Amino acid sequence: MTWFEAQLPVLPVLLPSATAILLLLLGDHGGYGAAHGHRRLLWARRLSLGSVLLGLLLSAWLVREAAGGEIRAYLVGDWPAPFGIALVVDRFSALMLLLTSLVALPVLWYATGGWDGHGRYFHAIFQFQLMGLNGAFVTGDLFNLFVFFEVLLIASYVLMVHGQGIERFRVGLHYVVLNLVASALFLIGVSLLYAKTGTLNLADLALRVPRVQGPDALLVQASAWLLLVVFGFKAALLPLSLWLPATYAAACAPVAALFAIMTKVGVYAIWRVHGVVFGSAAGESAYVAVPLLLPLALGTSLVGVLGALAARTLERLVAWLTVASVGTVLVAVSLFNASGWSAGLYYMVNSTLVVAGLFLLAELVAAQRGDAADRLVPASPVAQPTLLGVLMLLAAASAAGLPPLPGFIGKLMLLEASTAHTWQLAVWSTVLGVGFLTLIGLARAGSIMFWHVRDDMPGSANAGGSPKLVGATLLLLAATVAMSVFAAPIQRYTEAAARQLEDRDAYARAVLGARGPATETTRPYTGRVDAAPAAAKP
Amino acid sequence: MSMEFLFATGIGWIVAVGIYLLLRGRSFPVVLGLSLIGYAVNVFIFGMGRLWSASPPILGTQPVLADPLPQALVLTAIVIGFATTGFVIELALRSRHDGGSDHVDGQPDAPGKDGEGPR
Numbered sequence: 001m002t003w004f005e006a007q008l009p010v011l012p013v014l015l016p017s018a019t020a021i022l023l024l025l026l027g028d029h030g031g032y033g034a035a036h037g038h039r040r041l042l043w044a045r046r047l048s049l050g051s052v053l054l055g056l057l058l059s060a061w062l063v064r065e066a067a068g069g070e071i072r073a074y075l076v077g078d079w080p081a082p083f084g085i086a087l088v089v090d091r092f093s094a095l096m097l098l099l100t101s102l103v104a105l106p107v108l109w110y111a112t113g114g115w116d117g118h119g120r121y122f123h124a125i126f127q128f129q130l131m132g133l134n135g136a137f138v139t140g141d142l143f144n145l146f147v148f149f150e151v152l153l154i155a156s157y158v159l160m161v162h163g164q165g166i167e168r169f170r171v172g173l174h175y176v177v178l179n180l181v182a183s184a185l186f187l188i189g190v191s192l193l194y195a196k197t198g199t200l201n202l203a204d205l206a207l208r209v210p211r212v213q214g215p216d217a218l219l220v221q222a223s224a225w226l227l228l229v230v231f232g233f234k235a236a237l238l239p240l241s242l243w244l245p246a247t248y249a250a251a252c253a254p255v256a257a258l259f260a261i262m263t264k265v266g267v268y269a270i271w272r273v274h275g276v277v278f279g280s281a282a283g284e285s286a287y288v289a290v291p292l293l294l295p296l297a298l299g300t301s302l303v304g305v306l307g308a309l310a311a312r313t314l315e316r317l318v319a320w321l322t323v324a325s326v327g328t329v330l331v332a333v334s335l336f337n338a339s340g341w342s343a344g345l346y347y348m349v350n351s352t353l354v355v356a357g358l359f360l361l362a363e364l365v366a367a368q369r370g371d372a373a374d375r376l377v378p379a380s381p382v383a384q385p386t387l388l389g390v391l392m393l394l395a396a397a398s399a400a401g402l403p404p405l406p407g408f409i410g411k412l413m414l415l416e417a418s419t420a421h422t423w424q425l426a427v428w429s430t431v432l433g434v435g436f437l438t439l440i441g442l443a444r445a446g447s448i449m450f451w452h453v454r455d456d457m458p459g460s461a462n463a464g465g466s467p468k469l470v471g472a473t474l475l476l477l478a479a480t481v482a483m484s485v486f487a488a489p490i491q492r493y494t495e496a497a498a499r500q501l502e503d504r505d506a507y508a509r510a511v512l513g514a515r516g517p518a519t520e521t522t523r524p525y526t527g528r529v530d531a532a533p534a535a536a537k538p
Numbered sequence: 539m540s541m542e543f544l545f546a547t548g549i550g551w552i553v554a555v556g557i558y559l560l561l562r563g564r565s566f567p568v569v570l571g572l573s574l575i576g577y578a579v580n581v582f583i584f585g586m587g588r589l590w591s592a593s594p595p596i597l598g599t600q601p602v603l604a605d606p607l608p609q610a611l612v613l614t615a616i617v618i619g620f621a622t623t624g625f626v627i628e629l630a631l632r633s634r635h636d637g638g639s640d641h642v643d644g645q646p647d648a649p650g651k652d653g654e655g656p657r
Contacts, residue, residue, distance in 0.1 A: 143611055143614070147614060147618070150618045150622070154621065154622060154625065157625060157629070161629070164636075165636075166633075166636050166637045166644065169629065169632055169633040169636055169637065170633060170637060170643070170644040172629060172633075173565065173626075173629055173630060173633050173642060174642070176622075176625070176626050176629055177560075177568055177572065177626065177642075180572050180576075180622055180626065181560070181572070181575070183618075183622070184572075184575050184576060184579045187579045187580075187582075187583060187615055188579055188582055190611075191582060191583040191586035191608065191611070192586060194586055194587075194607070194608065194611075195586035195587070195588070525587075525588075525605045526588065
């Protein structure tokens, strides 16, 4: 292995952060309509797009490496594993990195169509956001996960109010305050877990949580619940999902499309912590989240799709569909078997791409409808009815899960995985019902906007989206079609990824080294170095 | 015993005050509430390394060492909390400036009817 290959796992974090720093040094175009800054904006676009393209190649390489089954652990500063910061790239992480790049590239391309000039330092903040996302996906340490959450959140606060306006500041303030409260809960959960296990390394936690017994196990379970609240908030799990539609609908289209992956960070964390650490082999704390997670996930899907039916604007409709899709993925997570997880992974990749594409499409359509904009009322016809109509149909069919699009394949895998589960009836009826209602919601929106047009109203001055804007949207939706074409290899990959997630020993060996599982140390540390581990209490 | 009791009730009291402030309708008390909760959480992390007296977290001659890791974690949490508080203050000010009201829901100020005490 060459030196460069050895550094691969850290590059998805370093690349965006280095680009962001370069972009900050390059300077800004000077705010609204400053002509002299235009050359700077052009260079910022080239640098930013080039970096994201490089990131895409990098993550594709990591996926290819991970597909072989090897778990790559990278010890930052070469500190030994449970004590230093470990970055881990397994199949799941690599897939999430690739998904982030796949969403980021078209979204950034779309943003260079004009949105990036509506505020300052868009590209630098965008890169910091990618750094936080990639970091959260590669880190193998719970506290480090908190740090990367904060990096991606503080970038998202700025992106959220990008373009400004009263509504964005109002909703943005709610978003920031809610996230800060969630961060406080995250810290409480993490430190409680540290107090009882003496480690925050995910691989080490998976080995130590099963050993915690008695009253201490209750405290560990309490921290698991706290973490579920935090991750559920990020993922928009049912009682905590009401902030999402307002926030995403207020953000500008490229930002909302990028945020489609932010909910998946929460899902990813639930998967890693509640699926694996508190999974089947966690002793007294095994399956701690299960009794609540499945009903809540089913409820999230239902509430999401009902919200979509009630939405009055296209952007809110798409935002509610984000909630519904997260619910479906979490249903797959809470099935707790390899085939369910595989279905969840497949569906998550597809739904993220579709939702991101829908956010961009919503703005394209709204721009061509004159004063009605994105409100779901009859208005003048759009300038490009055929093109936008076909894109809408494609996205709707994929979101609702009609064959032969990947939404259908993902849902079929999910239904198969849930047979013989005690909740089979609930899962089947919810997943199928939600698909049907999604179709109704999108069909209603589509027929109002494309068929129920009023010729008596003045047409929009907009002659049609520029090739760049349409191209970026098309790219995202084409990616979902590609998922259908290459369904077999992707499915093999997700199945392998799900099996790899269940294999806690292999993960521990890769991260903690060959001595890994057998290592005995005096943790949690109680002050007496010579005391036997776990037995001593202060 | 008394140190643990004081420590636990102190954290609980600060969090209670923080939650009360967080539920107020104006952005300024909300920011104060967030800061208080942040302090309480920082002290909580510190306490999760167990409470020690006269035992520095540095290798030396003394027989008992405090756990240095929560102290390192709390430093990170303090820095992040400081930065985010700065940001939320700036955002609240901007929201107040653009919206003409520091109500968290952007409701316009109605003199004497907002029920938020004298302003």
